[in-house]
Amino acid sequence: MNPSADPKYQDLLERLKALDQVMIAFSGGTDSTFLLFAARAALGRRALAVTISTPYMAQWEVKEAIELAKNLGVAHQVAQMPFLESLRRNPANHCYLCKQALFSRLLDLARGQGIDHVADGTNADDLNDYRPGLAALKELGVLSPLLAARMTKPDIRRLSQKFDLPTWNKPAYACLLSRIPVNTQVTEDALRRIERAEQFLFELGFGGARVRTHGDLARIEVAPAQIRFLIDAEQTHAISASLKQMGYRHVAVELSGYQTGSMNSAPATNGENDGQPAGH
Numbered sequence: 433m434n435p436s437a438d439p440k441y442q443d444l445l446e447r448l449k450a451l452d453q454v455m456i457a458f459s460g461g462t463d464s465t466f467l468l469f470a471a472r473a474a475l476g477r478r479a480l481a482v483t484i485s486t487p488y489m490a491q492w493e494v495k496e497a498i499e500l501a502k503n504l505g506v507a508h509q510v511a512q513m514p515f516l517e518s519l520r521r522n523p524a525n526h527c528y529l530c531k532q533a534l535f536s537r538l539l540d541l542a543r544g545q546g547i548d549h550v551a552d553g554t555n556a557d558d559l560n561d562y563r564p565g566l567a568a569l570k571e572l573g574v575l576s577p578l579l580a581a582r583m584t585k586p587d588i589r590r591l592s593q594k595f596d597l598p599t600w601n602k603p604a605y606a607c608l609l610s611r612i613p614v615n616t617q618v619t620e621d622a623l624r625r626i627e628r629a630e631q632f633l634f635e636l637g638f639g640g641a642r643v644r645t646h647g648d649l650a651r652i653e654v655a656p657a658q659i660r661f662l663i664d665a666e667q668t669h670a671i672s673a674s675l676k677q678m679g680y681r682h683v684a685v686e687l688s689g690y691q692t693g694s695m696n697s698a699p700a701t702n703g704e705n706d707g708q709p710a711g712h
Contacts, residue, residue, distance in 0.1 A: 435594035441470070444581040448474035451575075454549045455542040456481045457535065458508065460497030463553030465504075465599040466588045467578055471551070472506050481508040482541060484534050487515045487620050488608045490627045500599070513537060515620065524614045530607065531565035535572050551575040557585045561692075603640030604692070611645050625678050632674055638662065642690060648681040656689030 435441065448454065448471050456468045458481035471479035483497045494510060501508035518529050538550050552569060554576035559566075569576065578588065592600035608623045626643050629650060633641040638658055644651040652671075654662050662668070663685055672683040 435591050438591060440581050440583050440587055441591055444470050444577055444583065445474045447577050447580055448479075451475070451549045451551075453478045453547045454480070454551050454575075455538060455545075455547050457538055457550060457552045457574075458483050458497055458501060459553070460493055460500050460599070461553065461605060462585075462592060462599045462602050463555055463578060463588055465500055465597055465602075466592050466595075467551065467553045468501070468504060468506055469592075469595060469597060470577075472504055477507070479506055480545070480547065481506050482538060483508070483510050484513050484537060485510055486513045486530075486534070488519070488530075488618070488623055490605070490608065490630070492627075492631060493605065509541070511537065511541060519609065520618055522609055522612050522614050522616050522618050525564060526609050526614070527563065527565040527607070528568050530609075531568035532572070535569060535574050539572060539574075549575055551577050554579045555585055555588060556582050605640070611643060613646060621679075625680070628678050629675050629680070632678075633671070636667070636671070640690065643675075644686070645680075648679070650675050650680040650683045651686050652684065653686045653690040659685065659687065659689055 452475075454471055454475065456464065456471055456479060458464045458468055460483070468479065468481050481497075481501045483494055485491070485494045498508060498510065513534065516529065516533055518533075519526050523529065535550065535552075542548070542550050552574055554566060554569065555578040558579070589600050608626050609618065611626050612618055612622065622645060626645055629643040630641055633643070633652070633654070638654045640655065642653040644653060652662065662671070668685075675683045
């Protein structure tokens with residue numbers, strides 16, 4: 433079937449057309465890229481992408497977002513936001529506080545350009561996760577067209593693949609604060625160390641790896657199927673040596689594998705707090 437004829441996609445297009453103009457909170461992840469693609473199809477030049485760059489997001493994400501927006505032919509802006517003092521100790525509600533600040537900034541930017549609507553990439557499956565940041569979006573009146581069109585993550589990946597979007601199988605990524613225990617002082621040096629360590633693992637083929645950081649200990653999480661490759665004797669030595677050069681004293685592997693939200697303080701959670709607009 434022609435992906436353009438998909439009923440949920442058609443519903444999404446109609447919802448976007450009704451907005452006349454929209455600013456998309458664009459992280460470059462699977463969800464926000466698909467939403468931006470649809471917004472361009474529905475609104476053409478009346479769709480604008482904005483990425484907020486913060487100290488607690490990986491800078492390679494910003495670079496990827498710039499390239500993706502360029503390839504989609506959509507006007508794109510990058511706005512800088514400094515480290516929020518309310519996040520310095522990584523409180524349990526850091527996702528809520530981050531979303532409040534990020535989307536307040538986006539709404540201000542939109543109003544300054546005569547745009548009435550800001551939209552993010554929340555999808556129907558996100559309602560099943562522990563995502564306290566969603567409350568901030570609701571309070572601020574941010575739109576979630578994918579959610580309104582009842583699109584799930586599998587829907588988005590399936591249609592993204594059919595539309596030849598390079599992000600169709602992109603691993604989920606999240607705010608770097610999710611690598612650090614709550615109620616822990618956060619420094620920019622620690623965030624950059626996490627970013628370097630994860631980038632190193634990505635380049636080794638461990639896409640979506642997380643380096644959970646407990647002081648000077650790095651606890652590596654990879655997909656369960658990749659654990660046996662991670663702990664290969666020769667590779668383990670090289671990984672340990674590289675991460676220690678980055679400043680870690682101890683390097684460990686989480687034998688249960690990658691678990692979304694494993695640093696969340698709330699019990700029985702399975703979602704990962706994402707500090708970047710437009711979740712993946």
